[in-house]
Amino acid sequence: MSNKLTIIGAGPAGMTAALFAARGGAQVTLIDGNPMVGRKLLVTGAGRANLTNREVNASRYTCADLAWLERVFARFGFVELTAFLESIGVLTYCTHDGWCYPLSESAQTVVDAFAAALNEAGVRLLLDHKVTSIRNNASGFEIGFKTQRPHTCGNLLVAAGGSAYPTLGSRGQLFPILQSLGHTVIPPRPALAPLTCDMTPWQALQGVRLDANVRLYEGSQLLAETTGNLIFTAWGLNGPAVMDLSHHVSARPGDDLRLELNPLFASEDALRALLREKRGSPTPLAVLLGAVLPPKVPPLVLKMAGFAPDMLCNQLSDKALPYLFALLTALPFTVTGTRGFEFCQVSAGGVPVNEVDALNMRSLKVPNLLLAGETLDVVGPCGGYNLHFAFATGAIAGSGE
Numbered sequence: 001m002s003n004k005l006t007i008i009g010a011g012p013a014g015m016t017a018a019l020f021a022a023r024g025g026a027q028v029t030l031i032d033g034n035p036m037v038g039r040k041l042l043v044t045g046a047g048r049a050n051l052t053n054r055e056v057n058a059s060r061y062t063c064a065d066l067a068w069l070e071r072v073f074a075r076f077g078f079v080e081l082t083a084f085l086e087s088i089g090v091l092t093y094c095t096h097d098g099w100c101y102p103l104s105e106s107a108q109t110v111v112d113a114f115a116a117a118l119n120e121a122g123v124r125l126l127l128d129h130k131v132t133s134i135r136n137n138a139s140g141f142e143i144g145f146k147t148q149r150p151h152t153c154g155n156l157l158v159a160a161g162g163s164a165y166p167t168l169g170s171r172g173q174l175f176p177i178l179q180s181l182g183h184t185v186i187p188p189r190p191a192l193a194p195l196t197c198d199m200t201p202w203q204a205l206q207g208v209r210l211d212a213n214v215r216l217y218e219g220s221q222l223l224a225e226t227t228g229n230l231i232f233t234a235w236g237l238n239g240p241a242v243m244d245l246s247h248h249v250s251a252r253p254g255d256d257l258r259l260e261l262n263p264l265f266a267s268e269d270a271l272r273a274l275l276r277e278k279r280g281s282p283t284p285l286a287v288l289l290g291a292v293l294p295p296k297v298p299p300l301v302l303k304m305a306g307f308a309p310d311m312l313c314n315q316l317s318d319k320a321l322p323y324l325f326a327l328l329t330a331l332p333f334t335v336t337g338t339r340g341f342e343f344c345q346v347s348a349g350g351v352p353v354n355e356v357d358a359l360n361m362r363s364l365k366v367p368n369l370l371l372a373g374e375t376l377d378v379v380g381p382c383g384g385y386n387l388h389f390a391f392a393t394g395a396i397a398g399s400g401e
């Protein structure tokens with residue numbers, strides 16, 4: 001890469017690229033429509049920033065070419081990212097299941113560290129600059145803004161995010177422009193979004209949180225399966241377990257989709273053993289189920305199964321037992337959709353990875369154009385995977401090979 005780089009998007013991908021390029025000696029201009037850098041990063045992980053995951057690897061992602069993604073992570077995996085974060089003053093730790101956070105437990109300190117590092121590296125910031133056009137000509141690119149004078153550059157990295165959570169700055173505005181430059185754009189759709197469901201039978205569980213295995217079906221066909229935490233709301237289900245399924249839902253608007261929740265995925269054997277022990281006793285069945293389920297769940301499930309709310313263990317017939325377990329391990333929900341771009345964490349769709357070189361993030365369609373982050377058609381599950389992808393592709397783009 002020549003020694004000048006202009007970047008559109010001061011999110012995790014753009015800021016990381018800027019730092020790698022500037023540290024490599026390039027003169028870097030970083031443009032963003034927001035008045036500050038890292039606006040979305042600030043709200044990630046509910047303000048704690050789940051930055052990456054110890055288990056990061058291509059197989060966890062939805063991507064049309066996993067070999068492409070493997071090349072990215074071989075170059076910039078967990079070790080490389082945590083070392084880079086440390087180099088800008090962000091120390092990290094992992095939870096027992098591998099989710100990685102700043103030691104400060106604060107996304108604000110991460111954004112502050114990036115801002116300080118960009119300043120220290122001499123990156124020129126053009127904030128409050130909303131890009132409305134990109135034209136390419138023989139000498140490079142001319143970037144047009146809503147209000148300011150155009151900016152010209154030879155090398156351009158577009159790291160402008162996707163269409164998720166538009167109030168934070170990324171609205172997919174640059175997708176039509178990338179298309180006009182020669183790229184394919186797969187229409188963006190919500191991913192990592194809460195799911196809307198017919199909650200009529202489940203209203204009593206509003207606010208209840210539990211861990212479950214969740215299976216998504218289209219008719220009788222199993223589309224996908226996850227295990228994790230979820231919360232019941234008035235309009236549907238929220239939390240990582242269902243958000244990780246949402247890109248399948250947004251890909252099939254109006255289809256016959258349903259979920260089966262198994263909250264006994266880890267405790268069914270223990271519950272069966274307890275039930276064997278108490279089978280002849282006058283222990284209320286709801287109390288027994290309460291050994292493995294939140295207190296609001298047993299009364300509702302007993303009602304749905306057609307059992308009396310005060311039914312005792314010694315009243316449970318041999319015929320009723322399999323029926324009860326069949327219901328408890330496959331609580332049924334009719335899915336009506338996702339909560340849309342306004343409430344999703346990332347968008348699926350964007351530029352397909354086969355139009356970008358995994359070695360350096362250079363466009364294979366437009367000379368001197370690079371692409372990184374959520375602008376590309378890659379979606380990871382909850383757990384730090386999406387920030388990792390943004391940081392990794394930004395680092396590779398900024399390394400200038």
Ligand SMILES: Cc1cc2nc3c(=O)[nH]c(=O)nc-3n(C[C@H](O)[C@H](O)[C@H](O)COP(=O)(O)OP(=O)(O)OC[C@H]3O[C@@H](n4cnc5c(N)ncnc54)[C@H](O)[C@@H]3O)c2cc1C
Pocket residue numbers: 008009010011012013014031032033034038039040041043044045046049050051052129130131132159160161162164165168169170171172173174344345346372373374375383384385386387388390
């Ligand atoms: C509420 C929420 C919580 C999340 N939590 C996590 C989490 O804990 N862990 C995780 O891994 N992921 C999380 N994510 C996802 C993560 O934030 C994204 O994957 C990541 O921000 C993508 O980085 P990016 O740099 O590609 O894009 P962005 O962060 O979207 O940055 C793109 C930048 O480009 C700028 N831009 C866009 N268009 C223009 C334009 N026309 N002109 C000028 N500038 C423009 C935007 O203002 C923005 O600053 C969360 C997302 C949300 C919404």
